[in-house]
Amino acid sequence: xxxxxxxxxxxxxxxxxxxGIRCAQTLVAAxxxxxxxxxxxxxxxxxxxxxxxxxxxxxxxxxxxxxxxARDLHESFDRLRPQIDYRPDTLVWNLTPGQLxxxxxxxxxxxxxxxxxxxTGATDRLMPIEGWQLGGTYSLGGAQIAxxxxxxSIGHRVVFMGSGPLLxxxxxxxxxxxxxxxxxxxxxxxxxxxxxxxxxMARPGLLFTGMKxxxxxxxAKIPVHLGISPLQVLGEAVSGVSGxxxxxxxxxxxxxxxxxxALGYHLRPETQLxxxxxxxLRFDEASGQWWLDTDEEGRTSVSGVYAAGDGxxxxxxxxxxxxxxxxxxxxxxDLQQPVDATQVTAQRQALKVMDQFRLGLAQAFPWPAAQxxxxxxxxxxxxxxxxxxxxxxxxxxxxxxxxxxxAKAFSRVGMxxxxxxxxxxAGAEVIAAAAGVHVQExxxxxxxxxxxxxxxxxxxxxx
Amino acid sequence: MTLNKxxxxxxxxxLMGSAAAFFLRQRGQSVILLERDQIGQYASGVNFGNVRxxxxxxxxxxxxxxxxxxxxxxxxxxxxxxxxxxxxxMRVCYREDEIAELEAYAAAPEAQQxxxxxxxxxxxxxxxxxLGKDVKGGSYAPHDGHANPRLxxxxxxxxxxxxxxxxxxxxxxxxxxxxxxDFSVTTTDGRQFSAAQLLITAGxxxxxxxxxxxxxxxxxxxxxxxxxxxxxxxxxxxxxxVYTKIPEEVIYFRQIPRGNIVIGGGYRSKPDMLNRRAYVxxxxxxxxxxxxxxxxxxxxxxxxxxxxxGIEGYLPDSLPVMGPxxxxxxxxxxxxxxxxxxxxxxxVGDVMAELISTGSxxxxxxxxxxxxxxxxxxxxxxxx
Ligand SMILES: Cc1cc2nc3c(=O)[nH]c(=O)nc-3n(C[C@H](O)[C@H](O)[C@H](O)COP(=O)(O)OP(=O)(O)OC[C@H]3O[C@@H](n4cnc5c(N)ncnc54)[C@H](O)[C@@H]3O)c2cc1C
Ligand SMILES: Cc1cc2nc3c(=O)[nH]c(=O)nc-3n(C[C@H](O)[C@H](O)[C@H](O)COP(=O)(O)OP(=O)(O)OC[C@H]3O[C@@H](n4cnc5c(N)ncnc54)[C@H](O)[C@@H]3O)c2cc1C
Numbered sequence: 001x002x003x004x005x006x007x008x009x010x011x012x013x014x015x016x017x018x019x020g021i022r023c024a025q026t027l028v029a030a031x032x033x034x035x036x037x038x039x040x041x042x043x044x045x046x047x048x049x050x051x052x053x054x055x056x057x058x059x060x061x062x063x064x065x066x067x068x069x070a071r072d073l074h075e076s077f078d079r080l081r082p083q084i085d086y087r088p089d090t091l092v093w094n095l096t097p098g099q100l101x102x103x104x105x106x107x108x109x110x111x112x113x114x115x116x117x118x119x120t121g122a123t124d125r126l127m128p129i130e131g132w133q134l135g136g137t138y139s140l141g142g143a144q145i146a147x148x149x150x151x152x153s154i155g156h157r158v159v160f161m162g163s164g165p166l167l168x169x170x171x172x173x174x175x176x177x178x179x180x181x182x183x184x185x186x187x188x189x190x191x192x193x194x195x196x197x198x199x200x201m202a203r204p205g206l207l208f209t210g211m212k213x214x215x216x217x218x219x220a221k222i223p224v225h226l227g228i229s230p231l232q233v234l235g236e237a238v239s240g241v242s243g244x245x246x247x248x249x250x251x252x253x254x255x256x257x258x259x260x261x262a263l264g265y266h267l268r269p270e271t272q273l274x275x276x277x278x279x280x281l282r283f284d285e286a287s288g289q290w291w292l293d294t295d296e297e298g299r300t301s302v303s304g305v306y307a308a309g310d311g312x313x314x315x316x317x318x319x320x321x322x323x324x325x326x327x328x329x330x331x332x333x334d335l336q337q338p339v340d341a342t343q344v345t346a347q348r349q350a351l352k353v354m355d356q357f358r359l360g361l362a363q364a365f366p367w368p369a370a371q372x373x374x375x376x377x378x379x380x381x382x383x384x385x386x387x388x389x390x391x392x393x394x395x396x397x398x399x400x401x402x403x404x405x406x407a408k409a410f411s412r413v414g415m416x417x418x419x420x421x422x423x424x425x426a427g428a429e430v431i432a433a434a435a436g437v438h439v440q441e442x443x444x445x446x447x448x449x450x451x452x453x454x455x456x457x458x459x460x461x462x463x
Numbered sequence: 464m465t466l467n468k469x470x471x472x473x474x475x476x477x478l479m480g481s482a483a484a485f486f487l488r489q490r491g492q493s494v495i496l497l498e499r500d501q502i503g504q505y506a507s508g509v510n511f512g513n514v515r516x517x518x519x520x521x522x523x524x525x526x527x528x529x530x531x532x533x534x535x536x537x538x539x540x541x542x543x544x545x546x547x548x549x550x551x552x553m554r555v556c557y558r559e560d561e562i563a564e565l566e567a568y569a570a571a572p573e574a575q576q577x578x579x580x581x582x583x584x585x586x587x588x589x590x591x592x593x594l595g596k597d598v599k600g601g602s603y604a605p606h607d608g609h610a611n612p613r614l615x616x617x618x619x620x621x622x623x624x625x626x627x628x629x630x631x632x633x634x635x636x637x638x639x640x641x642x643x644x645d646f647s648v649t650t651t652d653g654r655q656f657s658a659a660q661l662l663i664t665a666g667x668x669x670x671x672x673x674x675x676x677x678x679x680x681x682x683x684x685x686x687x688x689x690x691x692x693x694x695x696x697x698x699x700x701x702x703x704x705v706y707t708k709i710p711e712e713v714i715y716f717r718q719i720p721r722g723n724i725v726i727g728g729g730y731r732s733k734p735d736m737l738n739r740r741a742y743v744x745x746x747x748x749x750x751x752x753x754x755x756x757x758x759x760x761x762x763x764x765x766x767x768x769x770x771x772x773g774i775e776g777y778l779p780d781s782l783p784v785m786g787p788x789x790x791x792x793x794x795x796x797x798x799x800x801x802x803x804x805x806x807x808x809x810x811v812g813d814v815m816a817e818l819i820s821t822g823s824x825x826x827x828x829x830x831x832x833x834x835x836x837x838x839x840x841x842x843x844x845x846x847x
Pocket of ligand 1 (some may be wrong): 020
């Protein structure tokens with residue numbers, strides 16, 4: 001009886017990372033055959049990104065301490081593959097109620113859904129610094145992808161600057177790969193880390209891994225400075241980055257020579273598709289950014305639309321696996337399918353621990369909102385459109401734009417190729433500081449299609 | 464306590480309302496402008512940006528010419544050029560018989576100021592070598608151009624405010640009526656405004672207010688579809704649009720000096736009037752890609768980085784409602800601009816200010832009178 005109804009119910013998952021794969025697996029176990037769409041050529045998502053076919057680096061080299069988890073996820077996926085409708089290399093660029101718009105290799109097609117589960121992950125969260133438009137400036141994630149996917153370093157002498165666990169992780173991955181790490185410059189002061197310890201103790205194993213990374217850096221005599229304030233990326237337009245200048249916690253100016261710098265302040269969720277679907281977002285105080293407003297199990301405010309993993313709430317890869325399973329169980333229960341209550345409890349319990357840990361991370365490595373205020377007028381905020389902090393501030397002071405979308409309309413900040421991915425959060429801080437209000441009050445940039453640039457060669461699949 | 468009384472209350476702060484506020488202040492009238500959301504947030508702020516006269520209803524060119532003269536003077540008038548460039552506008556067609564129609568338009572006495580020139584065949588492709596081979600002919604308007612819609616209404620509103628206009632945003636008018644010779648305007652949050660004269664510039668919502676005075680109009684809402692590419696070197700200063708009777712062939716584009724190519728046309732969407740949003744129809748964007756490849760084959764290597772739409776009010780004869788009320792003294796309308804009000808904006812503001820301050824206009828706006836719907840309504844009731 002159930003199967004007849006199930007086969008009619010079209011469940012589509014976007015994102016084949018840990019959240020999406022665990023979700024698909026749970027649904028298959030319950031007799032569904034979900035569609036699983038991912039923009040990447042291969043499964044694994046961000047952290048467990050599989051190397052291109054033909055590359056043969058082993059799991060330990062590629063995934064370090066996470067090798068076992070990566071292997072397990074990939075093997076699960078390989079077993080799952082015949083039982084799902086997997087569509088790799090397919091970007092969901094837009095959606096309308098009940099229908100996704102997809103492009104794959106220049107061909108456009110639509111995919112109808114009754115239930116949509118968004119497992120779209122996260123991208124780097126960035127704060128501008130004067131000079132960050134110079135060639136040789138990368139995001140931490142971009143630096144890691146260069147290493148993981150192509151086995152290349154972003155420079156000969158690399159500075160890692162920002163805050164958050166990824167800062168230390170990527171720096172140590174570079175170190176291990178034999179790159180010259182010039183310095184690790186963290187905006188978070190030591191004191192906060194100590195204060196956050198009780199929360200971080202929620203996951204002692206992970207905390208220990210983190211400390212080991214730090215120890216490796218110290219052992220290699222890499223200069224590590226905590227509590228710094230970034231001042232400038234130095235260099236010339238033609239030759240690119242030649243160094244960075246920061247103020248140390250002691251108040252001294254420190255210049256470090258380098259030819260590349262990797263920047264980042266943890267992550268921001270990819271919420272565009274959910275936003276286009278009309279899902280509500282809410283401001284998360286701890287991280288100071290807008291997240292999807294879902295219930296604990298991943299139901300969004302729009303019926304039939306669900307979300308899991310970092311795209312819904314940034315809690316890391318392990319949490320993404322739990323959240324992926326939990327959201328599948330939520331959908332099953334909404335469809336009146338039998339659901340094992342102990343499974344639900346187990347996933348929720350695990351997520352509770354991870355929530356605690358993520359609060360600890362947010363406390364230990366805070367988003368440096370005050371930097372936006374200190375940004376000199378000449379500093380570029382929006383690198384796609386080359387708009388400076390001063391120009392953005394003038395839209396507030398001269399044109400009265402105290403709301404993000406309004407300021408975007410007047411100044412073009414967030415209007416470029418990246419659709420505000422890399423500048424809109426910092427832009428909001430600049431606007432809030434200029435208007436003298438809390439960042440929540442200036443709102444957030446509304447999502448607009450296409451989620452990623454759409455080639456004008458795109459053609460419809462002729463049926 | 465602020466006095467909520469002025470010579471003129473304007474309802475709706477799009478380009479029409481903002482420009483009218485400015486020109487009314489120039490003529491010394493005291494003005495209160497009430498805008499439900501933010502100035503210029505709807506059609507006026509999201510349109511394609513065509514400042515085009517050619518192709519309009521011939522009876523509208525006098526108004527469009529008046530507006531064009533104001534576009535040229537914007538820096539001196541409002542201290543902002545709105546990025547207006549009189550870069551030329553080219554109206555092209557895919558069929559020989561359509562060239563004859565373009566020629567007839569160019570020859571009309573009303574179109575004389577436009578200095579239209581017809582191109583065809585090899586001369587056309589020599590002048591515009593980037594156009595696709597399907598293009599058979601075109602009409603070139605050297606003085607038309609384009610501007611940045613996002614800046615327009617807010618700049619007029621700021622200029623009006625500098626001249627002393629009072630502008631209230633986030634103020635939605637719920638009810639309008641005339642009591643004892645004065646208009647009484649009530650907002651949804653319970654505030655009251657009054658004025659001797661009332662101007663309704665509420666765009667796609669205009670008929671809701673005109674109906675309160677017994678003058679309903681058959682206004683329909685649509686969302687024209689827009690897209691923009693990533694920037695490429697500035698090489699296409701001329702705005703180009705296709706003249707055709709086949710809806711899916713309608714396509715137009717302009718390149719801004721920063722390099723992005725803005726594209727519009729094709730099927731429109733039905734706006735969600737409850738949430739006040741017009742959505743993008745994905746099939747419309749795909750059609751635009753097809754049509755753009757036909758019109759501008761070199762465009763294939765570019766990417767679309769953003770698509771959008773906006774809410775516009777259309778009347779069945781594709782002409783706006785503009786002029787005095789047919790029923791009520793001191794009541795004026797300027798709404799429902801049918802997808803071509805951006806170019807007219809400054810002119811509409813100027814003409815409405817003239818009409819309200821002097822009782823008449825030096826520019827003909829008779830074809831746009833709201834009375835044209837009253838008579839059809841009467842005829843209909845007589846016939847039945
Ligand atoms: C650059 C970067 C590096 C990271 N490195 C580490 C690390 O080294 N260690 C660590 O513990 N954590 C790391 N993280 C965090 C970790 O990746 C996440 O916690 C984890 O991957 C979350 O899993 P997920 O399933 O939610 O999303 P993801 O693994 O990010 O998967 C999301 C998937 O959705 C797909 N997708 C998104 N939008 C669309 C769309 N519109 N159409 C089609 N497909 C779409 C993406 O292609 C992607 O495959 C990193 C994050 C980033 C952004
Ligand atoms: C996508 C798109 C592309 C276009 N392209 C072009 C083009 O290239 N060239 C061209 O000439 N024209 C174009 N147009 C048409 C042009 O944008 C409009 O005709 C013009 O902007 C109309 O201006 P408006 O002030 O009448 O309307 P609007 O800009 O809609 O302003 C009306 C205002 O009234 C307010 N309002 C409504 N009801 C109330 C109330 N009860 N109380 C208070 N306030 C109220 C609204 O909030 C709104 O701000 C396009 C339109 C769209 C949507």
